[in-house]
Amino acid sequence: MTILNDxxxxxxxxxxxxxxPAELGAFLGRGLTACLACLDANxxxxxVPVWFQWDGTRFWILGSEGSAWTRHLVADPRxxxxxxxxxxxxxxxxxxxxxxxxxxxxxxxxxxxGRQMSxxxxxxxxxxxxxxxxxxxxxxxxxxxxxxxxxxGPSRRRRR
Numbered sequence: 001m002t003i004l005n006d007x008x009x010x011x012x013x014x015x016x017x018x019x020x021p022a023e024l025g026a027f028l029g030r031g032l033t034a035c036l037a038c039l040d041a042n043x044x045x046x047x048v049p050v051w052f053q054w055d056g057t058r059f060w061i062l063g064s065e066g067s068a069w070t071r072h073l074v075a076d077p078r079x080x081x082x083x084x085x086x087x088x089x090x091x092x093x094x095x096x097x098x099x100x101x102x103x104x105x106x107x108x109x110x111x112x113x114g115r116q117m118s119x120x121x122x123x124x125x126x127x128x129x130x131x132x133x134x135x136x137x138x139x140x141x142x143x144x145x146x147x148x149x150x151x152x153g154p155s156r157r158r159r160r
Contacts, residue, residue: 016153019090024150027090028054028083031121036061037080038072038098046072051117052081052143059094059143060113070139073098079143093149102140110140 019027037047048069053060059081063070073079081094102110114133118126 016089016151019092019150019152023090023152024092025054025056027085027088028052028092029120030085032083032085034059034061035082036069037082038069039076039078040068040072041075051121052083053113053117053120058145059096061098061141061143062110062114062117062138063141065137065139070100070141073141074100081143089151089153091149091151094143094145095147096143096145098141098143100139101142110138113140114138 033049034052035047036050037045040046046069048067050061050063050069063073077097077099079096079098081096082092084091111134115126115130118129118133122129
């Protein structure tokens, strides 16, 4: 995996910086939604908001068995993720490969990850969602970054 710093040749006072590993883990541990982009059957970009779990090496994503993006990702594993927070000006962009790790008929590996996500995203309301999740047919994907770009701070380019 290549981790890139998106710094430019601007003065330091106007320049952002890449996230440290600790900052990256803390940022990705928040309840932010990622935008997942994949390619549809005709080669067109297809994007969808998703919850994710970051384990320090890869992203874990659950999708409904019948959703369009899960079919697209099984057919073509190239994927991009974008997670950003305009308030803190933190951004993470990932290009990687997606791999189906567990199907809807598999036991409960995906359910443990789903419960971790629901706790992070829903807080106290997670218990009600966990029941619904346990009775769903979900697919678990591992997204392994090939390139991970992190950024914190002002825009790369000066605004005129």
